[in-house]
Structure formats: structure tokens, C-alpha cells
Amino acid sequence: MSVRSPVFQALRLLSAALVLASGVARAEPYLAVQTGFKCVQCHVNPSGGGLRNSFGNVFAQTQLAAKRLGGDDAELWTGSVGRFISIGGNLRANASYAKIPDQQSTDEFAVEEARVYLDVAVIPGRLSVYLDERVAPGNSENREANVRFWLREGELYVKGGKMYLPFGWRLEDDTAFARQLSGINMQAPDNGVEIGLERGPWTAQLAVSNGTAGGPETDDGKMFTARVEHVQNAWRVGASATLNNSDAGDRTGAALFAGARWGKFSLLGEVDWFDDDGIGANGRQRMATLAEANWLWRQGHNFKATFEWFEPDTDVDEDEQTRTSLVYEWSPVQFLQARFGVRRFIGIPQSDPQNRTEAFLQLHGYF
Amino acid sequence: MASRRDPRRRQALRTGALVLGTLLAGCAGDGKGLDVNGRPPGESGAGLPPATGATFKAVQDNVLTPYCTGCHAGASAPLGLRLDAGNSYALLVNVNSVEVGSLKRVLPGDPGNSYLVQKIEGRASVGARMPLGGAALSQANIDLVRTWIAAGAPTAEGPGVVASKAFAVTSTIPAAGEVALADTGSVTLVFNAGVDAALAQSGTLELARVDGPAVALASIEVSAANPTVLTLRSAVALPAGDYLLTVRGTGATALADQAARRLDGDGDGQPGGDFSIGFSVAAQSPAAGVSSMSGERK
Numbered sequence: 285m286s287v288r289s290p291v292f293q294a295l296r297l298l299s300a301a302l303v304l305a306s307g308v309a310r311a312e313p314y315l316a317v318q319t320g321f322k323c324v325q326c327h328v329n330p331s332g333g334g335l336r337n338s339f340g341n342v343f344a345q346t347q348l349a350a351k352r353l354g355g356d357d358a359e360l361w362t363g364s365v366g367r368f369i370s371i372g373g374n375l376r377a378n379a380s381y382a383k384i385p386d387q388q389s390t391d392e393f394a395v396e397e398a399r400v401y402l403d404v405a406v407i408p409g410r411l412s413v414y415l416d417e418r419v420a421p422g423n424s425e426n427r428e429a430n431v432r433f434w435l436r437e438g439e440l441y442v443k444g445g446k447m448y449l450p451f452g453w454r455l456e457d458d459t460a461f462a463r464q465l466s467g468i469n470m471q472a473p474d475n476g477v478e479i480g481l482e483r484g485p486w487t488a489q490l491a492v493s494n495g496t497a498g499g500p501e502t503d504d505g506k507m508f509t510a511r512v513e514h515v516q517n518a519w520r521v522g523a524s525a526t527l528n529n530s531d532a533g534d535r536t537g538a539a540l541f542a543g544a545r546w547g548k549f550s551l552l553g554e555v556d557w558f559d560d561d562g563i564g565a566n567g568r569q570r571m572a573t574l575a576e577a578n579w580l581w582r583q584g585h586n587f588k589a590t591f592e593w594f595e596p597d598t599d600v601d602e603d604e605q606t607r608t609s610l611v612y613e614w615s616p617v618q619f620l621q622a623r624f625g626v627r628r629f630i631g632i633p634q635s636d637p638q639n640r641t642e643a644f645l646q647l648h649g650y651f
Numbered sequence: 652m653a654s655r656r657d658p659r660r661r662q663a664l665r666t667g668a669l670v671l672g673t674l675l676a677g678c679a680g681d682g683k684g685l686d687v688n689g690r691p692p693g694e695s696g697a698g699l700p701p702a703t704g705a706t707f708k709a710v711q712d713n714v715l716t717p718y719c720t721g722c723h724a725g726a727s728a729p730l731g732l733r734l735d736a737g738n739s740y741a742l743l744v745n746v747n748s749v750e751v752g753s754l755k756r757v758l759p760g761d762p763g764n765s766y767l768v769q770k771i772e773g774r775a776s777v778g779a780r781m782p783l784g785g786a787a788l789s790q791a792n793i794d795l796v797r798t799w800i801a802a803g804a805p806t807a808e809g810p811g812v813v814a815s816k817a818f819a820v821t822s823t824i825p826a827a828g829e830v831a832l833a834d835t836g837s838v839t840l841v842f843n844a845g846v847d848a849a850l851a852q853s854g855t856l857e858l859a860r861v862d863g864p865a866v867a868l869a870s871i872e873v874s875a876a877n878p879t880v881l882t883l884r885s886a887v888a889l890p891a892g893d894y895l896l897t898v899r900g901t902g903a904t905a906l907a908d909q910a911a912r913r914l915d916g917d918g919d920g921q922p923g924g925d926f927s928i929g930f931s932v933a934a935q936s937p938a939a940g941v942s943s944m945s946g947e948r949k
Contacts, residue, residue, distance in 0.1 A: 382786030390786050397779065422777045425750070459784035467727035471783060499731025499749050502875050507727065528726040532733060535726035560725035563735050564694075565834045565888065593678055596689055602680035603689035632682025632689050637717050640786065 313453045314578045314588070317543035317550040320517035322487050323454070328370065328403050330441060330480050331489050331511070332454040333470060334416050334428065335372040335401035338362040344650070345618040350584025353617045361619075361651060368408065372401040373651055375420075380644040385636045395421050396646070410434045427473050443478045446498070450478065450489035450511035451524045452539040452554050453574070461572040461594040461607055462556045466537060468526070472497040474507065488512040495528040495535075505529035519544040533562020552576040571595040586613040588625075605631040605638055621648040688716045694832060705798035707740060707806055714771075714792050715739050718782045732756075740824075740841070741880035743767060744804050750777040759804040762797040771796065806841045817915035818844050818908040820898065820926050827928035834888045835932050838896055844908040845878035854904040858883055861893040861929065878909065891934040898926040 313332075316323060323332030326340030336344065341363045345352060352358065363370045376396040383389040398420035404413045416428035430445030448454075451468040463469040476493025488511065495507025506529060513522030521542040528535040541554040554574040561567040576590045592607040611625035623646040631638020686692050715723075715734045723734040730749040732742055743757045748766040758765045766775060771788050773780030780787065799805075806822035824839040825831040838858060851871045859865040867886040874880040883896075899905050900916030901923050907913050917924025 380786075384786060384789075387789050392787075394773075394780075396784075418778070421779055422775060425777050457784075464721045467722060467725065467729065472727075472729045495727060496731040497727050497729045499729070502731065526727075530726035532726045532731075532738070558725070562726050562733065562738070563724050564737065565832075565836055600685070600689070600691065602683055603685055604678065604680040606678045630679040632680050632685060634682050634685070634687045635689060635717060638679075638689070642786065 312456050313543065314550050314552055314576060317520065317552060318545050318578070318580065320515065320520075320545070322482065322513075322515050324482055324487070328401075328412070328414065329432075329448075330482055330487070331448070331450045331478075333448060334399075335370060335403050335414070336363060337370070338364060341372075341651075348584065349615045349618045349620070350582070351617055363651070368405050370401075370403045370405070374399045375649045377647045378644050379646075380642065382640060382642045384640045387636065397421065399427070409437050427470075439482055441480050441482075443480070444476075446473050446475050447478060447491070447493075448473050449476075449491050449493060449507075449509045449526075450480075451509055451526060451537075452511070452522075452541050452556065453543075453552060455574075460574060460590075461592040461605075462539070462554050462574045465556050465558055465570055465572040465594070466526075466539070467497055468509070474498060475501075476507070485515050486512070487515060495530055503531040505531060505534075507535075513541075518546075530562070533560060533567065535560050535562070548580045550578045550580075552578075566599075568596075569598040571598065584615040587611070588613065603632060605629065619649060619651050621650075622646070623648060688712065705795055705802055707799060707804070710796055710799050711736050711739060714788065714796060718785075718788065718792075722783070737837070740806055741839070741874045741877050741882075744841075744877065745879060746877045751775070757800055757804050760801060762800040765800050768793070768797060768800065806839075817920055817922055818842065818910075818912040819915045819918065823896070823928055823930075825930040828930060830931045830933050831889075833891065833933050836888045837882055837884045840881045840883075840896075840898065842879045842881070842908065844910070844912070846873045846881050847907050847909050847911070848873040848878065850904075850906050851881055852904070855899045855906045856881075856883060857897045857899075858885070859895055859897075861895055863892070866894070889932045891932050893929060893931050895927060895929050900924045900926060 324330040326336055326343060327333060328335040328337050341361055345360055363372050365371055375398040377393070378396050379391070379393050381389065381391040397418055399416060399418050402415045405411070406413060410433065412432045414428060414430050414432060415426070418425045418427050426446065428445070428447050430443050430447050432441055432443045434441045448470060449468045451466050452462060455463055455469070457463065458469040458471050474493040474495065474497055476491055478489055478491040480489040481487070491509045493507045493509070494501045495505060496502070507526065509524070509526040511522065511524040513520060519542070522540075524539040524541070526535070526537045535558065537556065537558040539554055539556045541552070543550065543552045552574070553576070556572045557569070558571075559567065559569045572595070573593045574590065575592075576588065579587045581587060588609070588611040590609045594605045594607070596603050596605070607627060607629050609625055609627045611623060613621060613623050615621045623644070625644050627642045629638060629640050629642075633639070680689070682689065684691070686694070716736065719734040722729055723732050725733065728734070732749075733739065734742070744759060746756050748754045748756050751766060754764060754766040754769070756766045762768045769775040770778075770781045771793055773787065782788070806824060819842065820840055821843050822841045825835070851873050853868055853871065856871055857865055858868065866889065868883055869886040870884045872882050872884070874882070898914060898916060900914035905913045905923070913922035914926060915922055915924060916926035
């Protein structure tokens with residue numbers, strides 16, 4: 285796209301307005317909280333994650349990085365390849381360290397994952413075909429493949445195929461207690477249908493899926509997942525619920541989540557509760573909580589602290605676990621991020637894995 | 652303004668760190684009365700200390716429960732793979748991988764071609780190494796899984812294991828002579844071939860108290876994912892006592908495999924004969940008798 289094109293000029297005006305209005309945004313929940321945006325503001329997928337739309341891409345180039353290489357007049361990447369096709373991707377490469385008590389520490393380099401996204405807007409604004417393919421590590425593996433049709437443009441849509449289900453905060457960290465407990469994260473897509481509403485300050489989704497987290501369907505039970513969120517400029521609150529009817533044992537879950545912005549600080553919280561009939565002789569009720577604080581020190585520099593708590597069985601005392609993380613996120617230039625973090629796990633003393641320490645340095649490139 | 656070397660400032664920082672550390676640690680359980688996996692003693696299967704030797708109990712207690720069940724449990728387990736103690740064996744052994752359908756998750760006798768091993772060693776052709784996002788398993792734990800698979804991936808050690816070319820029971824949970832935990836409500840049988848599910852009925856399989864009537868069964872289910880695994884579930888948890896499990900290999904109600912071979916129940920290498928084992932159910936788990944503030948079930 286030319287820097288003189290009308291679209292470019294519109295995007296520049298848009299990004300300039302955002303600078304004045306809200307500061308910085310990125311495709312993560314805490315940045316949505318910082319800006320007061322809905323997920324659909326920056327993502328093709330109305331419930332967030334995956335391919336960024338033109339707005340999201342411009343945002344990434346003008347608002348996220350500490351410095352914009354090429355200066356303000358550099359040509360902007362919007363993800364659009366022609367009028368109908370958009371592409372994008374993510375690659376996360378890690379250097380990590382882990383220490384489990386009484387075991388030798390480990391450290392390694394590894395590609396956490398690389399993904400590419402493709403969205404074909406067959407009827408722009410109304411009908412799209414979307415693909416999310418994990419291309420590393422290992423062979424290519426499809427994560428999302430769905431058709432999205434806006435029954436009312438920008439307001440009401442239906443989506444069918446393989447997709448990530450809507451539940452709680454869509455965290456980047458799939459290993460967070462809350463995302464592990466729910467089983468609904470960026471590693472576990474499911475096949476089904478979703479209907480979503482975007483109206484005023486409200487965003488809501490209802491999905492019906494196999495409930496096998498991408499595995500083959502083995503019974504006639506289905507999973508119902510709902511998420512509703514009320515978004516205001518400085519705060520938001522939401523709730524999710526899920527019921528998975530399965531021969532493996534029914535599963536019921538609920539979550540409350542909220543976020544608020546205060547100057548350069550943004551706070552997120554979530555409480556999850558799940559009841560699994562299929563675990564143990566009598567079923568099991570489990571809980572997880574997340575508290576996250578972000579301090580946007582200056583553009584391109586964010587400090588994140590999280591505290592998580594996990595109750596593996598509400599019928600058993602003294603088995604709780606915690607996970608505390610400190611993460612520094614540095615975006616030196618557009619489309620590049622370096623993350624350094626330390627995570628400390630504390631659990632019952634007799635379990636070594638529950639008392640481990642992890643550290644990581646991650647290089648994240650995206651477009 | 653206090654300098655960086657100000658002892659009062661250092662003391663304040665030290666105190667703050669101590670208070671913060673105490674608060675964070677205080678939110679975690681102290682683990683009193685629990686086994687290494689945070690369960691009441693005995694519930695994990697092998698009790699304290701964890702089972703040693705390359706048995707399935709050891710694999711469950713040392714690998715699957717502590718490292719895998721954070722995600723792989725319950726109805727929404729990733730790819731339908733539930734690795735908690737009650738489900739793992741039936742969903743692992745001789746079951747095709749979802750990610751690479753040409754491989755078995757566990758191929759008895761062949762750890763190198765078992766997808767489970769490839770995933771924990773980080774050499775699977777699809778996806779990331781497991782445990783996802785965490786440190787690699789220790790070599791000792793990987794060796795434990797490899798050794799168990801190389802030994803044929805037996806369900807349990809001890810009595811009940813039969814080597815036969817005829818259609819036969821290879822193992823049971825509980826095993827013959829085992830004292831099962833209180834509240835046990837199911838019995839699992841593993842065969843050396845897929846069971847004809849149409850024949851898995853109450854007249855063919857019977858669970859009865861040694862000194863009492865037959866147990867009312869809620870279901871007799873052949874695993875759809877792995878038809879070598881059959882599970883009997885009682886309508887209510889089995890009361891404490893001695894039990895006899897019988898599987899008919901003779902008569903009109905004989906059990907047969909999917910190739911219509913009748914059960915070799917008596918282990919003579921020929922079709923026919925009833926299979927039976929005895930086991931007991933404990934009055935209560937060791938933890939249940941402890942009335943301390945911690946570790947008992949609420």
C-alpha cells in the first residue's frame with residue numbers, strides 16, 4: 285500500500301487519534317484493558333487472538349514499539365494482500381531455564397511455535413474463510429479453519445468449523461493455571477459453531493462444539509460455551525460458563541473476569557471454577573484464580589506481575605498451588621518483541637515439580 | 652534521601668521481600684497427610700513412596716499424574732486424551748494418536764515408535780514437546796516410560812497377567828488378590844484382543860460378594876477408543892468386603908473377541924473356560940481415619 289493512498293491516510297489519522305485517546309494497544313487482554321478496546325478492534329476474529337486486522341497492524345507499528353524503524357513516513361504493513369486476502373503470523377523462539385528441586389537444572393533453545401494466518405474475505409465485511417496453521421515445531425498442523433458470516437455487518441455473526449472457544453481472558457500464556465484448568469486456550473481448538481454479538485459496550489459469544497478439544501468425537505454429547513463482556517473505557521467485567529456433556533463424565537465450569545485501567549497501570553483478574561464428573565471415583569471440583577498487574581513504563585516497555593492460585597480438589601485440604609511471574613516486555617521496533625520472565629511455583633513440599641522455578645527469554649516476531 | 656547503601660533501606664527491602672515471600676508461600680498447601688501428588692494416601696494408586704520399577708503404577712504416579720493431568724483430565728482434555736489414573740491406560744495403550752494417526756500412543760514392546768515417548772522426548776513430527784511450556788521430563792522419568800513400554804506396557808504387576816495366544820484377559824484393575832481403596836466403584840479388565848461389545852453383558856460378566864449377592868451393575872462398557880479395555884461400573888460404590896469377578900468363557904453367554912474367538916478363561920491356551928479372580932475392598936482409605944485438620948477429605 286502506498287503511503288499516499290487514502291487507506292493509509294485514514295489509518296494514520298486513526299492511529300493519531302488513538303495516540304491522543306488511549307496510549308498503546310496490542311493483541312493481548314491487558315492492552316485491551318489499557319485502551320478500552322474490544323478484541324474485534326484489532327483482530328479479524330471477534331473474540332480475539334490470531335490474525336490482526338488493518339487497524340491492529342497499524343497499531344502495532346505506530347503505538348507498540350519504542351522506536352519505529354524507517355520513521356513516520358515509512359510504508360505501513362496492513363496485512364492486506366489485495367482487496368480480499370489478509371495474511372499474518374507469529375513466531376516465538378525461547379531460551380529457557382528450569383530448576384526442579386533434587387533434579388539437575390535444564391536450559392535450552394527452542395522454537396515455541398510459529399503460526400501463519402490467512403483470511404479470505406470473499407464478501408468484504410460479510411463473509412470470510414479463515415485459516416490458522418501452526419507450522420513449527422514439527423510438521424504443519426491446522427489450529428483453526430472456519431467460515432465467518434456477519435448476519436449484520438459488525439454486529440452479529442455466525443462462525444462454523446474449527447476454532448478456539450470463547451471463555452474468560454484469552455491469555456497469551458497457555459500454561460496459566462486458569463487456562464490449564466479450563467482447557468480452553470490457544471492449544472486446544474474445537475470443532476463447532478459459534479454465534480457472536482458486538483453491540484455498543486457489549487460483546488458476547490455462544491459456541492456449541494464437540495467438546496473433545498480437537499480430538500475425535502466419541503459420543504453424542506456436546507459442549508456449550510458462553511462468554512459475555514461489558515466494556516467501558518476504563519474498566520470491563522465479564523462472565524463465562526461452559527457445560528460439556530460427555531460419556532467421559534460431564535464437565536461444568538464458570539468464570540468471572542474483570543479489568544481496569546488506572547493511569548499507566550492495568551489490572552486483570554479472573555476466577556474459574558470447574559466440576560469434572562469424570563475425574564476420580566466421585567468427580568472433582570477445582571478452582572483457579574489469576575491476578576495480573578501491568579505497568580506501562582513508557583512506550584515499548586511493559587512490566588507484568590501475575591499471581592495465580594490453583595485448588596486441585598476442593599474436597600482435599602492443603603493441596604493448593606501458586607504461581608508467581610515477573611515479566612518484562614520490550615518492543616524495540618515494530619513487529620518485534622523481547623520478553624524476559626521468571627516464574628516461581630510453590631506447591632506441597634513433597635512434590636518437586638510443584639516447587640519449580642522457570643526463567644525464559646523469548647523473541648517474538650509477528651506481522 | 653537514603654543512599655543505596657543505607658542499612659535501614661536494605662533492612663526494609665529485606666523485610667518486604669520476606670513478608671511477600673511468606674504471603675505467597677502461605678497461599679500454597681502444606682501437604683500434610685497427602686502423598687507426593689497431593690492426594691490422600693493410597694488414592695494415587697501406589698501410595699507413599701511412589702511405586703518403583705517399570706510398572707504402570709509407577710508411570711502413572713511419577714509421570715502422568717504430576718506432569719500431565721493439569722491439562723489432560725476431564726471431559727475437555729486436549730485431543731480427548733485423559734491421563735488421570737482412571738482413564739489413562741485405556742486411552743494410551745494400542746490407541747492411535749490423533750496427531751499422527753499411523754502411530755499408537757503406546758505400542759507395547761516398542762517405545763521408539765510409541766507416540767507418547769516421541770512427545771515427551773520432543774521428537775514427535777507434530778507439535779511441541781510435552782509437558783507443554785514446561786521443563787523437559789527428567790531422563791529418569793523418560794527411561795521409566797520407555798522401560799514400561801519395552802516390557803509390553805502391562806497394566807499392573809503381579810497376578811492376573813496371562814501370556815496366551817488365545818483370546819484372554821491380560822490384567823485387571825484391581826488385580827487378583829489386591830485390596831482396593833474404599834469407594835471403588837469400577838473394575839477394569841484388559842484383554843489381548845478387542846472384545847465383541849455385543850457380548851459384554853451381565854450374564855457374561857458377573858461381580859459378586861464372596862459372602863453375598865451379585866453386585867448391581869450400572870454399566871458394562873467396552874472402550875470405543877480401545878476395545879481391549881472393558882469396564883464394569885457398579886450402581887453404588889462397593890462396600891468393604893471380598894469380591895469375586897467372573898467372566899464366562901463357556902456356554903451360551905461366553906465372551907468372545909471381535910474375531911469370534913471365545914475367551915480362554917482357564918489359561919490352557921484353548922478357547923473356553925471361565926476366568927475368575929478375587930479381590931477385596933478396604934473399609935476406608937488410610938487417610939480417612941486421620942482426623943487432623945489437614946489431609947483428610949473435607
